[in-house]
Amino acid sequence: MTTPEIAIPPDAGRSWWLRDALALPELAGDECPPLAADTTADVLILGGGYTGLWSAWFLKELEPDADVVVLEQDICGGGPSGRNGGFVNSFWGDLDELVPRFGEAGSLRLCEAGQDSVEAIGAFLDDRGVDGWFAHDGDLSVASSDAQVGAWAELIITADRLGLGDVFRTLGRDEVRELVDSPVFRGGVLTPKGATVHPARLARALREAVLERGVRIFEGTHVARFGTGEPAVAETAGGTARAGAAVLAINAWAQHWKRFKRAITVRGSYIVMTAPAPDRLAETNWTSGIGVSDYRSALHYLRTTPDGRIAFGIGGMQPDLARHIDPRFAYDDASIRVAIEDLHRMFPGFRDVPIEAAWGGPIDVAGDHVPFFGTLENGNVHYGLGYTGNGVGPSHLGGRILAHRALAKYDDVLALPNVDVEPRRFPPEPIRSVGAMVANRAIHRRDVSLDEDRDPNPFVDFVAKLPRRLGYNLGP
Numbered sequence: 001m002t003t004p005e006i007a008i009p010p011d012a013g014r015s016w017w018l019r020d021a022l023a024l025p026e027l028a029g030d031e032c033p034p035l036a037a038d039t040t041a042d043v044l045i046l047g048g049g050y051t052g053l054w055s056a057w058f059l060k061e062l063e064p065d066a067d068v069v070v071l072e073q074d075i076c077g078g079g080p081s082g083r084n085g086g087f088v089n090s091f092w093g094d095l096d097e098l099v100p101r102f103g104e105a106g107s108l109r110l111c112e113a114g115q116d117s118v119e120a121i122g123a124f125l126d127d128r129g130v131d132g133w134f135a136h137d138g139d140l141s142v143a144s145s146d147a148q149v150g151a152w153a154e155l156i157i158t159a160d161r162l163g164l165g166d167v168f169r170t171l172g173r174d175e176v177r178e179l180v181d182s183p184v185f186r187g188g189v190l191t192p193k194g195a196t197v198h199p200a201r202l203a204r205a206l207r208e209a210v211l212e213r214g215v216r217i218f219e220g221t222h223v224a225r226f227g228t229g230e231p232a233v234a235e236t237a238g239g240t241a242r243a244g245a246a247v248l249a250i251n252a253w254a255q256h257w258k259r260f261k262r263a264i265t266v267r268g269s270y271i272v273m274t275a276p277a278p279d280r281l282a283e284t285n286w287t288s289g290i291g292v293s294d295y296r297s298a299l300h301y302l303r304t305t306p307d308g309r310i311a312f313g314i315g316g317m318q319p320d321l322a323r324h325i326d327p328r329f330a331y332d333d334a335s336i337r338v339a340i341e342d343l344h345r346m347f348p349g350f351r352d353v354p355i356e357a358a359w360g361g362p363i364d365v366a367g368d369h370v371p372f373f374g375t376l377e378n379g380n381v382h383y384g385l386g387y388t389g390n391g392v393g394p395s396h397l398g399g400r401i402l403a404h405r406a407l408a409k410y411d412d413v414l415a416l417p418n419v420d421v422e423p424r425r426f427p428p429e430p431i432r433s434v435g436a437m438v439a440n441r442a443i444h445r446r447d448v449s450l451d452e453d454r455d456p457n458p459f460v461d462f463v464a465k466l467p468r469r470l471g472y473n474l475g476p
Contacts (some may be wrong), residue, residue: 006340008272009358011331015083016273016311016357017200027130027204029211032076035218036238041069043406044232044241046223047249048072049081050391051384053206054399055247055406060213062407069241070210070217071234073253077203080251080391083361085271085301085313086202087291088121088195088393089139090114092167094369096154101368104162106417113416117396118195121202130205132198133306135289139194142176143186144346147450148295152189167191180292181284182346184451196291196303199392228381245406248383249398251391252325252362259376262425263366264386266325270335270360271313272343277353278308284347296450297443300342301389310350312343315363315389329362336360345451363389367424373401374420382406386423 012019021027043059045052048070056068072078091098091107091114098107118136125132143149152170159168169190176185211217227233232246254260281287286304293301301313314335336358344351366372366386371394373384382405384398391398401419404411413419442461449456 006337007355008333008336008340009355012357012359014078015200015271015359017086017198018077018082018203021077021082021198021200021204024201024204027201027208029204029208032211032217032219034220034238035071035236035241038239039069039216039241040067040231041216041241041243042067042245043069044234044243044246045070045249046226046234046246047079047251048074048076048207048217048219049079049249049251050203050206050395051251051398051402052247052249053081053203053210054396055249055402056210056215056399057206057213058399058403059406060210060215062403062409064213066407068210068215069243070215071221071223071236071241072217072219073222075219076207076217077200080361080363080387081203081395082200083271083359084199084269084389084392085291085303085311086133086197086199086392087139087293087301087303087390088118088134088197089291089390090118090193090393091370092191092193093139093141093155095162095164096158097369099158101370102417108162110416110418113397113413114393115193117393117400118193121197121393121396122195124209125197125202125205128205128209130201132201132205133289134195134197136195137289138190138192138291140171140176140179140188140190140290140292142180142182142188142292142294144182144184144294144296144300145450146186146453149186151295155189167193178285179288179290180286183348184346194291196289197392198305202392228376228378230378230380232381244380246381247402247406248381248385249402251385251387252364254364254383254385255325260383260385262428263372263423264364265367265426266329266362267315267365267389268329268332268335268360269313269315269363269389270332270339271311271358272336272339272355273357274310274312274343274350275354275356276305276308277310277350280347280349280353281308281310283349296447298447300346302343302346309356310343310347312339312346314339314342325362330360331358332360342451363387365389367426370418371398372418372421372423373398373405375405 122134225235231242234241252266291303371386446456
């Protein structure tokens with residue numbers, strides 16, 4: 001019996017999320033033309049995604065009269081902020097990794113500050129009257145193979161030692177399947193701390209909110225050259241922008257800056273979206289907004305929508321050597337096929353439900369799996385990077401950090417342990433790109449073997465585990 005060919009949807013150029021948000025007049029908003037003349041500002045922000053827009057939001061909250069300019073090479077929400085899975089999490093799921101790095105007190109402060117951001121994002125959408133599909137229904141991490149069972153042990157032990165018994169609840173196979181009934185789920189961990197959101201509606205709502213506060217946004221504006229002196233200077237095809245302070249909120253594109261070349265690496269993340277099938281979802285018991293992820297090295301992340309779709313993502317993919325961000329990242333057929341195959345393995349009842357959309361793109365990955373914030377040597381240029389695919393909630397916190405730093409105003413967030421921390425450096429080229437490609441392919445082969453409850457090839461297993469052995473925490 002032959003396996004039927006998987007039909008993948010064509011590249012629509014934008015994520016389903018962003019196309020949906022732009023179809024709403026209140027979120028499409030007025031045009032923000034490219035920079036067409038020289039300008040000056042108090043604070044210049046490079047990047048119109050979550051980090052840049054939250055920075056602008058908090059800058060105007062702290063100093064309503066501050067002149068803030070945002071330069072975005074695409075449109076606001078055109079990058080990771082408009083195409084991610086929409087998981088709004090803090091850092092609780094990384095607690096067992098945080099404590100050895102930052103200590104117990106620092107790790108708890110970081111988790112609690114991140115949780116404040118989760119709540120604040122929901123409040124922001126409510127206050128704006130935006131239907132951002134915000135659902136504070138928790139987060140479920142599952143074992144999707146026998147090999148993943150118990151992968152949460154260190155997390156639960158750490159939480160128990162710190163007296164956080166109410167943050168996590170371990171679930172057996174039947175308990176998990178009462179929430180989300182998949183034949184491959186073997187158990188897991190539930191936390192009430194997480195939420196899901198429509199990521200592009202959030203990004204576009206932020207755009208409208210900062211425009212109302214007087215922020216000047218120039219979309220379609222590629223920065224060809226940036227100087228970190230006093231003032232900071234951004235040169236574009238249409239003009240030059242100068243400011244006393246600047247914020248770099250450029251995510252994976254920081255890879256092209258010499259300063260950050262070894263501070264982050266870039267991976268692809270891909271999502272497929274089914275057609276609405278609310279009756280099929282009801283058959284799986286998955287009628288809440290709970291977000292789901294597993295413990296694979298190249299993890300799956302999946303959630304539902306109010307109209308009964310499944311958005312199913314797979315992270316940790318890499319097209320070829322990927323030394324530069326190019327169109328291969330945005331729509332990679334091989335990665336999309338893998339996502340569809342894995343969706344059907346987890347939910348066989350959806351095999352005949354059409355896949356209506358597929359998309360992807362690059363994300364910035366930190367060696368410690370934790371975003372980091374800091375200031376360049378000149379003292380007036382500040383940055384936030386390394387979200388590692390979990391930036392929806394932490395970018396709100398990042399905006400607070402960067403706004404206070406840009407205005408030289410103290411706040412407790414500036415004392416968080418991932419501020420002014422030196423990130424774990426990746427190897428130089430060509431070792432980094434070649435090594436990442438080899439390791440990623442080994443990780444994928446190992447994951448496939450474990451998904452099928454087979455022992456992986458010993459050499460493949462060794463190579464797949466090598467990043468962890470070298471001290472890099474790139475995911476589960």
